[in-house]
Structure formats: structure tokens, C-alpha cells
Amino acid sequence: MNILVCVKRVPDTAENEIEVRPDGTDIRREDLVYSVNEWDNYAVEEAIQIAERTGGSVTVATVGDADAEEVVRREMAMGAQQGLMLTDAAFEGSDGRGIAEILKAAVARGAYDLVLCGAQADDGAGQVGGMLAALLDWPYASLVNHIEVLEGKKLRIGREIEGGNQERSEIDLPCVLSIQTGINEPRYVGIRGIRKVASVEIPVLGAADLGLDPSRVGRAACRVRKLDYFVPPAGAGAEILQGSPEEIAARLVDLLKAKGGLK
Amino acid sequence: MAAQLFAFIPHANSRIDDTAPELAAAAERLFPGVPVTALVTGAAEGLEAAAAEATRFFPEVWKFAHADLAYPNAEILRPLLARVLPRGAVVLFTHNTLAMDLAPGLAVKLDAAYLPDVVAFEGLEGTQLRAVRQEFNGQVSTHVACDLAGGAVVTLRSGCFPAAGELSAAGRVVDRSGDVQGIAARRRFLEVVAAEVGDVDITKEEVLVSVGRGIGDKENLPVAEELAEALGAVVSCSRPVVDAKWLDKSRQVGTSGKTVKPKVYLALGISGSFQHLGGIKGNPFIVAVNKNPKAPIFQVAQVGVVADLLEFAPVLTEAVRKAR
Numbered sequence A: 001m002n003i004l005v006c007v008k009r010v011p012d013t014a015e016n017e018i019e020v021r022p023d024g025t026d027i028r029r030e031d032l033v034y035s036v037n038e039w040d041n042y043a044v045e046e047a048i049q050i051a052e053r054t055g056g057s058v059t060v061a062t063v064g065d066a067d068a069e070e071v072v073r074r075e076m077a078m079g080a081q082q083g084l085m086l087t088d089a090a091f092e093g094s095d096g097r098g099i100a101e102i103l104k105a106a107v108a109r110g111a112y113d114l115v116l117c118g119a120q121a122d123d124g125a126g127q128v129g130g131m132l133a134a135l136l137d138w139p140y141a142s143l144v145n146h147i148e149v150l151e152g153k154k155l156r157i158g159r160e161i162e163g164g165n166q167e168r169s170e171i172d173l174p175c176v177l178s179i180q181t182g183i184n185e186p187r188y189v190g191i192r193g194i195r196k197v198a199s200v201e202i203p204v205l206g207a208a209d210l211g212l213d214p215s216r217v218g219r220a221a222c223r224v225r226k227l228d229y230f231v232p233p234a235g236a237g238a239e240i241l242q243g244s245p246e247e248i249a250a251r252l253v254d255l256l257k258a259k260g261g262l263k
Numbered sequence B: 001m002a003a004q005l006f007a008f009i010p011h012a013n014s015r016i017d018d019t020a021p022e023l024a025a026a027a028e029r030l031f032p033g034v035p036v037t038a039l040v041t042g043a044a045e046g047l048e049a050a051a052a053e054a055t056r057f058f059p060e061v062w063k064f065a066h067a068d069l070a071y072p073n074a075e076i077l078r079p080l081l082a083r084v085l086p087r088g089a090v091v092l093f094t095h096n097t098l099a100m101d102l103a104p105g106l107a108v109k110l111d112a113a114y115l116p117d118v119v120a121f122e123g124l125e126g127t128q129l130r131a132v133r134q135e136f137n138g139q140v141s142t143h144v145a146c147d148l149a150g151g152a153v154v155t156l157r158s159g160c161f162p163a164a165g166e167l168s169a170a171g172r173v174v175d176r177s178g179d180v181q182g183i184a185a186r187r188r189f190l191e192v193v194a195a196e197v198g199d200v201d202i203t204k205e206e207v208l209v210s211v212g213r214g215i216g217d218k219e220n221l222p223v224a225e226e227l228a229e230a231l232g233a234v235v236s237c238s239r240p241v242v243d244a245k246w247l248d249k250s251r252q253v254g255t256s257g258k259t260v261k262p263k264v265y266l267a268l269g270i271s272g273s274f275q276h277l278g279g280i281k282g283n284p285f286i287v288a289v290n291k292n293p294k295a296p297i298f299q300v301a302q303v304g305v306v307a308d309l310l311e312f313a314p315v316l317t318e319a320v321r322k323a324r
Helices: A038-054 A066-079 A097-108 A128-137 A191-196 A245-259 B020-030 B044-054 B074-086 B097-109 B217-229 B239-245 B309-324
Strands: A003-007 A008-012 A035-037 A058-063 A080-086 A116-118 A140-150 A154-160 A166-172 A175-179 A224-230 B003-010 B036-042 B060-065 B090-094 B115-118 B120-125 B128-135 B140-147 B152-156 B171-174 B187-193 B207-211 B235-236 B264-268 B285-290 B303-307
Touching: A003 A008, A003 A038, A003 A066, A003 A097, A008 B036, A035 A038, A035 A066, A038 A058, A038 A140, A038 A175, A058 A097, A058 A128, A058 B036, A066 A191, A097 B239, A116 A128, A116 B207, A128 A140, A128 A175, A128 B097, A140 A166, A140 B074, A140 B264, A154 A175, A166 A175, A175 B128, A191 B152, A191 B171, A224 B115, A224 B309, A245 B285, A245 B303, B003 B020, B020 B090, B020 B120, B020 B152, B020 B217, B020 B235, B036 B044, B036 B074, B044 B060, B074 B097, B097 B115, B097 B152, B097 B285, B115 B128, B115 B140, B120 B303, B140 B152, B217 B235, B217 B264, B235 B239, B285 B309, B303 B309
Parallel strands: A003 A058, A003 A116, A058 A080, A116 A175, A140 A175, B003 B036, B003 B090, B036 B060, B060 B171, B090 B152, B115 B152, B207 B235, B207 B264, B264 B285, B285 B303
Antiparallel strands: A008 A035, A140 A154, A154 A166, A166 B187, A224 B140, B120 B128, B128 B140
């Protein structure tokens, strides 16, 4: 099975506090540590495991500028055979629909049986996979936490639904799936793995290479525009206990006793 | 601008979802006075009851009955809605796992804008809807402008819009079941497998010591376990801990895990995403311990400690033991 996995380079929330710039135009990006979107990393691992079982190859694609190449290379170090950079000044400022249009053009150039995305990324929208499937007119499933390859160009899949329950269904190939975290245990990538793919050529495609009408992508095509970032005015919030750890602990013990937390 | 307004109504066990009146309220906030048509899909008695209940909040309810809709399969619902909704319609959904499956592709099929997981509407200027969303797991918010001129599919976070009251006169049900014919699903529903029952039932516990990503490693779990033991509590966790396979899924608090209603909830190294907070009910006394003073958990906690849980929890454990 030939699989395309769509990945995004995002600020790593485990490594950073996200703060808003004073003018509200963006978050502070100067000192941010970036990494591959966590959901996408699970998607790449899943693709590699499927290809190991069924044959075929895994391609990792991203829409982004030259900085995004590091995440494609990192995911190739996990075991994806090909990388693909979708880079063009015309792509900048695209909304979810614009990104899906770019990816659709990339999918159309290849011969993929399956496209995987992360269920969501830094903006929490969870939209690109579903839009890509609709543009391709392929079936789609979101929040996928289980994949089995069946005979006859089908998959049996599980979706994570409310309450941690799992919805199981069969889906025809080709299809697009968005992957939920926890579906597998992504393999560790060491320095040696990164070195091995450091000099592999990664093709870079722009709007013209993809045969994309630039009016369908980029800032001008956006139907949803981000106006600003802000931190909502804090409510009363927690009473922050001050003092030495021992003083704080003693105060907490009193509070816990009062609230029934210490029986 | 005038738009045709629709609300897709989730329902289960013959009852409409608690969010249905929230959708009615949000629609009223968006276009005051414009009637909203509810969309209710399903099969048999459950659908009939849900459609009837929806008329208490919506002046018109379109009912779609079909055996294939007994379970809400987005791959059938999407072509159905794309078929029946007029161009330029504004369609509201509850931001749940069905909408996440159905709505982004529906926006493409309707050639409409897609605005997901909205927490507030702040007004309409011409065709531009100003709304609030969150990013980075609730660490920051954004104002967004969504162009409604070509229609829009909007999903609303549950609990963010106050529920509307009932209509003075109940609405009417229009049977649109004839529109369901001839949709071939390329994804076929099989079954729902219930979440595993674990060794302890965290939903029944009065005191929970809950750990998040801040625990850092499976090897650090005894720090939380010892505190829980001293308190006579049980250890629960947030999603990243389950994803890392450090604790069993049955220990997870949140919308994709268990809904708990303890008296006291100690959140150790938990940032406090809305998905996690969605699993905490009954207004417990929340104590948050987090290195990051800006973590959203401090907004909902009564008491906060800005500290590394690995350093602070053992001190607290010791103090609890001494207090015994």
C-alpha cells in the first residue's frame, strides 16, 4: 500500500509556554522550540507499520517554508521512504481549505491508496483531513485509533468517540483518515537516524508544479481569517499559595481536611 | 444579511443532546429573530421522540428517517445534508466527534466557510462573523472573521452558549425521509465497543490525585501513587499519560475518557485543556500543581501551587502522613 502522510511543523507545547505578542498580531515565536505536530507523528508511525505489513511505501508531505524541512526529514528518519515539500509564496496565509487544496493537488500527482493526517494540530481546528477527503471525493474517518488492512481494498478501523468508546467500521480504499494520539507507540528517532537521511533529496513543489490555481490558495482565498491573538481576561482564578514547599504543604493539608480530601 | 439557518441535533436514547438548546441560543445570538430549522436524523422510535423533543426549541424540525441512519454515519449524513441544504445556508453543529467527522467535508461539499470549535460569537458586520476560538489547547484565544456570504458550517463548543428556553408554541415536524434514498456509504458502521473497565472505577472516587504530562516518565508515577495512598485517594490522569501507555485508559479523565465527580481533585502537572476539564463534574475543590503559572488549570482551580510536581508532591505526601 502506498501511503501519503501529511505533517505540520508546530510550536511544541510540551517545551514552550505560548505567549501573545504585545500587539496581539501573533504569538511570541522568537524562542519557540518547534517539532512535528504530535498527532502527525502517530500518523507517520501508523503508516510505517502498515507498509511494513503490506509492502508499499510511505511519503511524508508538508505545506510550509524551508524551516519545515526539518520535520519531514525527522519523519523520514522514522522510516518513511520519501519526503515532499509543498512550498510557494502563494501558499502563505492559507486557511484550512487552502491547505486541503494544496494537498489535494499533491495527492493527485501520486498513486496513493491511503492518506493519513493528524486529527488536529496547533490551532485545534481538525479540518484539513476531512476537507481533503471531500475535495478528492474519497471516504473519510476522523479520530482513528485502530487500523486493520482487509482483503478487497478495504480497512477495518476504529474511531475514538465520546467517553473513550470505540466506533468500528469498514471503509473502502482509497480513503483519508485522521489519526488520534495513542493509536501506537511512535518509534524513537536518534541522531544517527537523522544523519542517515540528512543528504536525501526532498523534492520541492510549488503552485505551478502542482497545476494549482493560485487564486484558490493563500491569504486572498481565505474565508476564515485570524484577526488577532489574545489571552482572555482571567477570572478569579486560583489562590496561588506562597511560601516554602513545607509551608505550602501544611496549608494544603488544612484545606484538604476542610474539603473532605483527607479522611 | 439574511441567511437560512440550520442546527444539526445530536440525540441518543430517544433524547436530544443537552447542547440542542445551546445551538438554538447561538443561532438567536447570530441572527436574532431568524427562525432556525433543526435537522434530526435517525431511525424508528428514537428518532420520533428526538424530533418531537426538538420542536420545543425549534420552530421547524426536518426529520430524516432511514434504517441506514440508525447509527449516525458521517459518510451517509454528509451527502444527505449536501443534498438538502440550500446554497448559502449557515449550519450549526455541536463540536463533538460526529461533527469532527462530518462537518469539514460538508463545508467543502456546500462550498461554504468552515468555522470549527467556536467558544463565542462577537457580532456580525456585513457578512463577516466575528467569533472567538482557542488555540494551543486553550493557552491562547483568537478572534477570527468568517465570511458567511457563501454560507458556513460552524461547530460550537458545548457549554459555551447558555441554553435557550423553550418556544412558547412548539414547532412542527416536516418528514424529509424521502431525501435519504440512494446514498451509497463507502464506510459501513459495524459496532461500538465500550471503553474497558479498569481495576478501579475513578468515577466513584471522592478524592482523585490526577497526573498529566508533567509527571514526565512512567518511573515517576510512585510520586503520585504515594500521595494518593496517604490521602486515601486513587490516581487518575489526563490524556497524554494514557497515550504514553504509562497508565490504563480506564484512569483517564476527560471527554475522551471518564467523567468524574469527586469532592477533591488534585491536578498534578495537568495543563487543563477543555477536553480534560470536560470530564470533571460536580464542582469539586480543585488543587492545581503546575510549573507553568499560565497553565489554564489555574483558571478553574480554587488553589494553586506553582511548582514542579516531582519536587512538591513528596513534600505534600510527607505533610499528609504527619497529619494522620
